[in-house]
Amino acid sequence: MWQTGLGLVAAAGAWTSWDLLRPGEARGFGGKVRAIPPESVPDTGVIEVPAARSYLVRIDGEVRALSRKCTHLGCGVPWCESSGQFECPCHGSVFNRAGEFRAGPAPRGMDQHPVEVGVDGLIYIDTGTTEEGPAPGVETIDEPPTGPSCAEESHG
Ligand code: FES
Numbered sequence: 740m741w742q743t744g745l746g747l748v749a750a751a752g753a754w755t756s757w758d759l760l761r762p763g764e765a766r767g768f769g770g771k772v773r774a775i776p777p778e779s780v781p782d783t784g785v786i787e788v789p790a791a792r793s794y795l796v797r798i799d800g801e802v803r804a805l806s807r808k809c810t811h812l813g814c815g816v817p818w819c820e821s822s823g824q825f826e827c828p829c830h831g832s833v834f835n836r837a838g839e840f841r842a843g844p845a846p847r848g849m850d851q852h853p854v855e856v857g858v859d860g861l862i863y864i865d866t867g868t869t870e871e872g873p874a875p876g877v878e879t880i881d882e883p884p885t886g887p888s889c890a891e892e893s894h895g
Pocket of ligand 1: 811845
């Protein structure tokens with residue numbers, strides 16, 4: 740019986756090694772995280788990819804992955820449906836749908852991870868690589884707030 744058990748452990752070890760060495764395969768946060776087909780990313784709104792701690796957005800036809808980690812002190816930044824912008828609940832930093840800085844103490848826009856489309860036709864988010872978000876004052880999209888901010892709603 741124990742021999743069978745050892746065999747299973749060895750097989751599991753071999754599988755794990757093989758899995759790690761396969762190029763382009765999906766891994767957890769810190770590696771390339773497999774998401775959805777690019778055509779599933781809408782032209783408006785955002786798609787959250789929890790395993791990548793990121794949001795996928797389409798800006799001018801291009802798919803980008805925005806890190807949800809606030810560039811101020813690292814809180815998770817939620818998307819606010821009513822205002823159509825990202826609003827950090829910790830100290831009030833606000834970013835537009837492209838992750839560009841709008842307000843608050845954050846030093847720059849939301850950081851990004853590179854994306855690529857794998858041979859399986861799905862987006863892979865490279866969470867092992869982080870590109871710094873744009874400097875404040877840069878807004879390349881014309882998407883003003885669409886309604887009340889979530890911060891206002893939660894405070895009354
Ligand atoms: S951590 Fe987001 S505003 Fe401070």
